[in-house]
Amino acid sequence: MKEFLKTKGFKMTPQRELIFRSFFELDEHVSVDELYDRVRQQDNSIGYATVWRNLKLICKVGLAEEVNIGDGITRYDRITKVPHGHLFCTVCKGVTEINVEQLVGLLAQAANSRGFTPDSFKIEVQGVCDGCHGKVEGNGQ
Amino acid sequence: MKEFLKTKGFKMTPQRELIFRSFFELDEHVSVDELYDRVRQQDNSIGYATVWRNLKLICKVGLAEEVNIGDGITRYDRITKVPHGHLFCTVCKGVTEINVEQLVGLLAQAANSRGFTPDSFKIEVQGVCDGCHGKVEGNGQ
DNA sequence: TTCCTTGCAAAACATTTGCATTTCT
DNA sequence: AGAAATGCAAATGTTTTGCAAGGAA
Numbered sequence: 001m002k003e004f005l006k007t008k009g010f011k012m013t014p015q016r017e018l019i020f021r022s023f024f025e026l027d028e029h030v031s032v033d034e035l036y037d038r039v040r041q042q043d044n045s046i047g048y049a050t051v052w053r054n055l056k057l058i059c060k061v062g063l064a065e066e067v068n069i070g071d072g073i074t075r076y077d078r079i080t081k082v083p084h085g086h087l088f089c090t091v092c093k094g095v096t097e098i099n100v101e102q103l104v105g106l107l108a109q110a111a112n113s114r115g116f117t118p119d120s121f122k123i124e125v126q127g128v129c130d131g132c133h134g135k136v137e138g139n140g141q
Numbered sequence: 142m143k144e145f146l147k148t149k150g151f152k153m154t155p156q157r158e159l160i161f162r163s164f165f166e167l168d169e170h171v172s173v174d175e176l177y178d179r180v181r182q183q184d185n186s187i188g189y190a191t192v193w194r195n196l197k198l199i200c201k202v203g204l205a206e207e208v209n210i211g212d213g214i215t216r217y218d219r220i221t222k223v224p225h226g227h228l229f230c231t232v233c234k235g236v237t238e239i240n241v242e243q244l245v246g247l248l249a250q251a252a253n254s255r256g257f258t259p260d261s262f263k264i265e266v267q268g269v270c271d272g273c274h275g276k277v278e279g280n281g282q
Numbered sequence: 283t284t285c286c287t288t289g290c291a292a293a294a295c296a297t298t299t300g301c302a303t304t305t306c307t
Numbered sequence: 308a309g310a311a312a313t314g315c316a317a318a319t320g321t322t323t324t325g326c327a328a329g330g331a332a
Contacts, residue, residue: 011306011311032296047314052297054312068209072296072322085248087257098251103244107226107266110239115271116228124263125248130256152286152331173322188289193322195287213297213321 008061015046019054029067029075029086029095069124085123091132098125149202156187160195170208170216170227170236210265226264232273239266 001020002012022039023030030038036051055076058064067075069088083104087096100123111118142161143153163180164171171179177192196217199205208216210229224245228237241264252259 006307009311013305013312015313045314049298049315050313066211068211070207070209070215074211074297087252087255087259089257090260096255096257098255100248100251103247106244106247107241107264110241111228111266111268114228114237114239115274116230116237116266117269117274118266119231119268120266122263122265122267123248125252125257125259125261126263127252127260128258133256133258147332150286154287154331156288186289190290190323191288197323215322 005061010057010061015043015050016054016057018043018046019051020058023055023058023064023076024078027078029077031073031075033073035076065120067122083121085125087129088124088126089129089132090126091128094129094131096129146202151198151202156184156191157195157198159184159187160192161199164196164199164205164217165219168219170218172214172216174214176217206261208263224262226266228270229265229267230270230273231267232269235270235272237270 001017005012019035019039022042023035026035026038032048032052032055035055036046036048039046039051055064059066059076062079064076064078067077067086069075069086083100084097085100085103087098088094089096100121103123104121107121107123108118142158146153160176160180163183164176167176167179173189173193173196176196177187177189180187180192196205200207200217203220205217205219208218208227210216210227224241225238226241226244228239229235230237241262244264245262248262249259
C-alpha cells in the first residue's frame with residue numbers, strides 16, 4: 001500500500017495507515033463520522049479533517065467511492081471487482097449488497113443504444129429487509 | 142389538486158399553487174434553488190423556505206421524491222408511473238431518463254429472493270452523453 | 283375562530299479550507 | 308531541504324427550524 005501510494009505521489013503516515021486499515025477492515029459503508037469514531041478509539045489525537053481527507057484520498061486513488069442514500073450523509077464504499085447494488089432497509093437502516101452484474105450489462109446496453117457511454121452504475125433499492133418484517137412499529141398510520 | 146391536498150389535511154395558497162404549478166411544468170430534476178429562481182420570476186415575494194417546504198410537501202404526499210447524485214444538492218423528481226433510471230452526463234451535467242421496467246422486475250426478484258421487500262428503486266448511470274463525446278477538454282490526462 | 287402557511291432570519295449540519303506545524307522521503 | 312500531511316479552528320454551502328404575522332377553511 002505504501003508503494004502504491006508512492007507511485008501516486010502520496011506519502012504514508014501513521015495516521016493514514018490507521019485510517020486506511022480501519023476503513024478496509026470495516027466491510028461496510030461508513031460515513032466520515034463513523035470512521036472518525038472508530039479511528040479515535042485507537043488514536044484519539046487524529047483530527048476529523050484528517051479522516052475526511054484520507055477518505056477522499058481513498059476515493060481519489062480509486063479504491064472507494066462515495067455513496068449517497070439521501071439522508072444527507074456521504075458514505076464511502078470500497079470498490080470491488082464485482083459491480084453490486086444496495087438494499088437499504090428503511091427500518092433498521094441496514095445495507096445489504098447484491099450482485100448486479102447482469103443488470104449492469106443490460107443497463108450498459110440501454111445506455112449505449114442512446115449514445116451514452118457509461119462510466120459507473122448505481123443501483124439502490126429501498127424497502128424492508130427480512131429481519132425487519134415483523135417489527136414495524138404499530139402506529140396506525 | 143386543491144381537493145387532493147385537502148384530503149391530506151393541507152390548504153391551498155397562491156404561493157403553493159405557483160410552486161406546484163412551476164414544479165410540474167418543469168419536466169426536470171430541479172433543486173430548491175432552481176425552483177426558487179423560477180418561481181421568483183412570477184412572484185418575487187415568495188421566500189426560499191416556502192419553496193423548500195412545498196417541495197418537501199410534494200414529496201410527502203407522494204408526488205415526487207428526492208434524488209441525490211452526490212454533488213451535495215438535493216433535486217426533486219416527479220414520480221411517474223413508469224419506473225425510470227437516470228443517465229447523468231458528467232460533462233454537461235445533463236440528465237436523461239431511461240425506462241427500466243424490465244430491470245426493476247429483475248431487481249425485485251433478486252431482492253425478494255433474499256427476503257427483502259422492495260419499496261422503491263434508484264438506478265443511476267454516470268458517464269458521457271451523446272452530445273458531449275467530442276467536447277471533452279483537451280487535457281492530456 | 284382555528285390551524286395551516288408564509289417570510290425572514292437564524293440555527294443546525296455536513297463538508298471544505300487556511301494556516302502554522304510536524305512528518306515523511 | 309522540500310513536499311506532503313496533520314490538527315485545529317474557522318469558512319462554506321445547503322438544509323431546517325423558530326417565530327410572529329397573515330390567510331384559508
